[in-house]
Amino acid sequence: MLKTALLILTMAQGDATRVTLSEADSLSDxxxxxxxxxQILTEAGNPPIAAICGETAxxxxxxxxxxxxxxxxxxxxVEVPNGNGYRIAPLAKDETCTPDLAADPAVYCAQSGQGVLTDG
Structure with missing residues (x-):
């Protein structure tokens, strides 16, 4: 089932890209x-590379x-097509990722403290 979620990409230590994903109750939320x-990230000196509301499973x-x-x-x-939305997928331990910011969709290889939730 698709849920609305806010995806934010920011710069992390060592020029790495950080991704956070936060569910929302609605598109307006x-x-x-x-x-x-x-605004908070920009004022703190770390403006988002991308901040996008979209749907994800x-x-x-x-x-x-x-x-x-x-x-x-x-x-x-993380894939960010020109226009709107995004696609995000976990990478396996040995899976490689090559960023391509000039492509459509742009490809980001990101890290996060957030792990995937699985049905238990």
Whole structure:
């Protein structure tokens, strides 16, 4: 089942890309969060590379503010097409990812402290 979620890409330590994914109750709630978080990140000197509301079937653990860089052990391939939306998929331990920001969709290889939630 698809859920509305806010995807944010930012720069992490060592020029890595960080991804966070936060579910929202509705598109309007997502857009409100997008505006507020984009402003906060920009004022903190780390403006988002991308901040996008869209639909995804992927569920990640809740975002925890202040997660240390060494806890960002989860890797994801994020595709951002020109226009709107995004696609995000976890990468297997040995799976490679090659960023291609000039492509359509642009490809980002990102890390996160948020792991994939699985049905239990």
């Amino acid at each position: 997502c857009e409100a969060s997008l505006d507020v978080l984009s 992927l569920r990640l653990e809740p975002f925890i503010h202040g997660t240390p860089p060494e806890a960002e052990i989860h890797r994801y391939r």
